[in-house]
Amino acid sequence: MTYLLYIMTLFGYGCQSLTGGDIALVSGGKSNYVIVLPADAGKNDQHAADVLKDYVKRMSGASLNIVKENTLKDKNQPAIFIGHTDHAANINTGEIKPEGFMLATDSRDVYVIGGSGKGVVYGVYTLLEQYFGCRKYSQAPATVPKVKDVRVPAQLHDLQEPAFTYRETYYPAAFDNEYLEWHKLHRFEDLWGLWGHSFFKLVPPRAWFSSHPEYFALVKGIRQPTQLCLSNENVFRLVVDSLRQAIKENPDAMYWSVSQEDGGGYCTCDLCRKVDDEEGGPSGSLIRFVNKVAAQFPERQFTTLSYLYSSKPPQRTKPASNVIIMLSSIDALRQEPLSTIPSAAAFRKNLDAWGTVTSRLFVWDYTTQFTNYLAPFPDYDNLQPNLQYLSGHKVSGVFSQGSGDTHSDMAEFNAYVQAKYLWDPKADVDKLQDDFLQGYYGKAGKNMRQYVNALENTLKQTKAPLDIYGNPVNHHRDYLSPLAIDTYSKLLDKAEAAVETQPELLKRVYTARLPLEYTVLQQSRFFGTEPHGYLEAKGKEYVVNPRWPERIRKFTAACKAAGVTTLAEGGVSPDGYQQEWDSLLARKWVSSLAFRAPVSLVNPPAPEFPGKGAQTLTDGLEGGRDFSLNWLYLYGKDLVAVIDLGTAKPVNTVFMHFLQDARHYIFNPSRVSIAVSEDNTHFTDVGEQAVTPLQGEDYDIKNTPVSFKLTGKAVRYIRITGVCPTDIPVWREAPESKRPAICCDEIYVQ
Template identity: 35%
Template sequence: MKNFSFLISLIVFNAIIFSSCNNKNQLQLVSNGVSNYEIVIKSDASSDIKNASGVLQKYFQIISTAKIPIVTEEHQSINKKKIVVQVQNINKNQLKISTENSNIFIVGGSDSAVQNAVYEFLESYLKCKWYSPTAEEIPTSKNIVLSNTINYSYTPNITTRTVHSKLFYENPEFAAKHKVTTNAFPYYVPSARVHTFNKFIPEEVFYKTNPEYYALRGTKRLPTQLCLTNNEVYEIVKDSVASLFRQYPDANVISVSQNDNQQYCTCEKCKIIDETERSSSGTMIQFVNKIAANFPDKTISTLAYQYTRKPSKTKPLSNVLITLCSIECDRSAPIEENCIDFSEDLKGWKQITENIRIWDYTTQFTNFLAPFPNLHTLQPNIQLFSENNATWVFEQHSHNPSELFELRSYITAKLLWNPSLNIDELITEFTNGYYKESGVYVKKYIDLVHEKIQEDNDFFLFLYGDPSQAFNSFLKPALLKQYNSFFNEAEKAASSPEVLNRVKCARISVDYAILEACKKGISEDFQLVISDKNGTKSINPVVNQKLINFYETCKKNNITLMNEMGFTVEEYFNNYKKSLEVASQPNKAFAKKVTLLTKPKKYANENPQTLTDGALGGSNFYANWLGFEGANLEAIIDLEAVTEISSVSTAFLQVSNHIVFFPVKVSYYYSNDNQKFEKLGVLKNDTPLTKTSKINDIKYFNLEFSKVKARYIKIIAENMNKAPYWHHAADLPSWIFADEVIIN
């Protein structure tokens, strides 16, 4: 009953806004499509203020058909009321919306604050909603009435707000409506935004002649990071920074920051500083402070990231911007609950600097399109940042279309502007507005998948994880069926092709999870192939149709990437078709015993039978791949009886940024006594690793030969053993990951 009363009150409230009324406590802005108001700006108003006034005029006309004129103060009419749009002498980020003597004042402390004030007025008082660049909800009425007692003031704590989404980057007007930046690194030198050590002192130029410029790792100098106590390194970086500021005079921020690895310098000088500072950020802050001292009118940005995340004892200079990164955190719960070390580091930096930029992460980078139920963490995390001197927050989403892309972009921007907004109300507002009559079913999916992950206290929701990790949790078979049914209902409810297409885009994450579940064969309902009563295998038609629907929806909506490594939807589609082909063909190795002669590590439960269990690996090493770190794969498969064969194939994975490389070569042998083995053939990797190799790929090492009779098949896949010197993980052990062995 209480909720029903609230709904009635809301209806009455909206009716008052868009109705004709002569109450002295109300302002009649528009009556029957006519207005007695003018939008008043100063004669010397900037182009930004003129544009903001034009936006206000435009939406008044869309709502009521009344075109309210824009005039300067010198030309305002005596007998007309005013809507004043101007900059005032208040905090540069503050905005105010107020009424006085039947006039309306929409003001801010800067041009950008005035623009924010205009959009806040349109959204909060005229009820305009902008869900995506192509979906908005604008009320229409010949009469617009507002309260005559408005006195609203707001100053956001987070003053630079970025959501890493092309919806904002490619649509500046949409970004303005949501008060976020139109690029990831506003104010920065374009060519020096992050991970800049190798840009200032590139390995290709300096490493062979000056290895002392680089990090000492054990007994070797490696071009992974710089040696920050080397004075020549300081001079080169200082000169590079000066050159770039001259090249980009309008930029006022440059990044002087570590490369994207943890291979920092351990030479005696660097080591003493880091030990004294009780953090590896010690050498970093001392180095960056030294650079920053040369550019007092500019900002030098650096990273507090991985090995430099813990605060140093040395305080950063006032023109040093600390960019604190939360990459390690579990996303199944708020940071203060599941990533206490990070929250403590944030509070530690707060004690020594007021210049903090947060680099937060909101998607699964290895699987953009997978269910990633972390929406319940966004608000408490942003509140944590806001309360700890983070005036600049960069929420790194996928940039490209991903799971619930429009919804995530919308609510993240809303929370950056006002962290106290109710997250559930925001989600409901969006699902009802964007998915219309289908929204209730999309919301049911969102609610249930988030409820289920919060019930699983042991689940680590990782940025570099995989849906296969959740098949015993929030993606278990019964839940996948339920999610699928929600989207079936949502599609049935859609009353227009446009809404139906939005629903299909929303369901691609569930479809992707189901496709991966079938590849792994997690239950009888989720299988790649089915068998008839004679045991003849054929491709599961449900899976085939699901794959086609997934691909066609992605293609229609320009959804092109599966992950940050550049693995495309097209490649996924073709690889999946190959998996269907592999799964449907006979395999004499299926379910046969595997003996490993070398020891695997960590993944696929280190289970040798991963190689013959019929489950096929995906594009991520969590998904049914058997991994070997710094060692070869050597395995023997027992076919249980002497069998005639003429081909053997093994799939291998490459994820080069995670030190997962294809084997150098794969050798196949056969035997009938498991003692003496004869060589069947050797396949060299015809795409050896280079700096330009595909980051994410799957390769089949398929050998065909004249028929032989064999019981035992030996496979030896030769590991590179270590990452090459130019790789960010130089000299660290490399991995090989193997999947299903097919013998026929």
């Protein structure tokens, strides 16, 4: 069986049987076919012909001439007709939707007929993949079979049209131009003249806030550069003027975003509030404003985000005909499909509600862990059900946000299958995934399938939440437990062994292992002095495991080789990660009378960031810049911790750190006090300190030390109280329901 027939039989490509025979385009490395373009061929026709010629030559060595139809004199010349040639008029295509295409044959000739846009280009790439056996698995060069014969079924009639008009999967592979065309994807930079959160691109606070604060949102009675004041006529004029200039500079852009900034802080001035009251929420002033702007440019298409405070549609005003709503699914967890998971209930309700007022709906979806791009994120089997659900609910465009241009967990796999589902949500999942895993990993494909399945199954069995803002440390007891990681690692060991003599395939398996190694390293910070930690006992002290420095160095080198540029959204580079570890490894472990001492808390940590619970304060580990690692996180509540030293011991000093991270609404306590007791009932206050609050806008992450000098008197119980601030600073905009958090790390007693 030839490679082509094997591919077609195994994966069902091409909906036609071969009972009508084959057309031999190339036989024995030679061909008498030509590629024929319309007399008035456009750039897409020409590009499609060039691609086809190039790949046929790479496959078979045969070089097909490209000619215009009006120069074709011999009626008996066999040909591949590209685009809307006169010959193609004999093919019954009907009306092909934009970017769709028809692949057709009669008894001799081949036709690639495209709808508008790049339909004809997509048709050629589909011919190469589904009928000639070529593959483009990643941003690496395409896989091209070396054959002497190239055949295509006779009497073929393959019409394909996209399920979504806008299709983007945001992973490194999609930054490759050929990958984009091959998989029929879009890139927002190519379609949007202005993308995403755009208010401040149109009216920059740095240019206008100091002189015209009234252009910006009134929040808690104070004008703040959080959003625009949408009832201000000067704001409207500035937005229109900015758009007019931008459109003039980029007249070919298909869409223009007029959208809120990331976060909250919408305007509550009298005029904006009046509109929002009439419309039942802050999306009212937004949609009225965007409609008003869109009316100034009736020939243009605008998008606006339905996100956070604007997620519900207005009760009275409908989006204009040239306004597209882009609804975000940001609040949904990812261990189950969007159609059923409880955390997506509000999203489903809002999607249905928008569907009753507009037929123009896009969705901004999420398929990676933004706080830890390299963490295993096994949402793989939910990707297709999610797109099927969206396709069935009037959604016509999807931005599937992955890790962007940096490598992340199974990035090539995710990009590939998402691209296929975006074109056809009903694609055969098993055949598609097996095609990728066997083609991209070669003989290791079987083991990679086992690895993917093991991650998915363990996630389900442990009922672990899968959060786009999660942390692999939080899963040390479920699907990323040390025992589970050992199981996954053994499967990858087998994968490596299967391709140990093939360096390129072996490198791909190494890259797939990076998320496991990252998880081990991150969890080793958490485990610390315990098994699986980066420290080991040496007498009564703890020192760095001697294997760790080299392990970290190899990891960061492998990250850079794999194309990892950042480990989290807005996070550190591999070199920065190495520097973090260098600082941690250089830190001498500090002994404490409270090491591993029992701790009782009046207020428990937030369930989203449990850490080690109360023992976070006496596990011998300090926190760093990441609030979710080795910090006791208390949301909107005071820290009241009582440490039991076991017996009365002389105490001279007690010290600790608190975290300041305004980006995550974490602030220093307003004051910290210490009290001691012999019986855990009667406490004596022995110190109190006020902590200076932030005096203005400050998003730097800082550790604030707090220490107390005691008399050296023997005590058994020590109570630390950190008072949580009552309000979030006005400059740090937040939803009304949002409360500040405080974080404390190790409490040292000496």
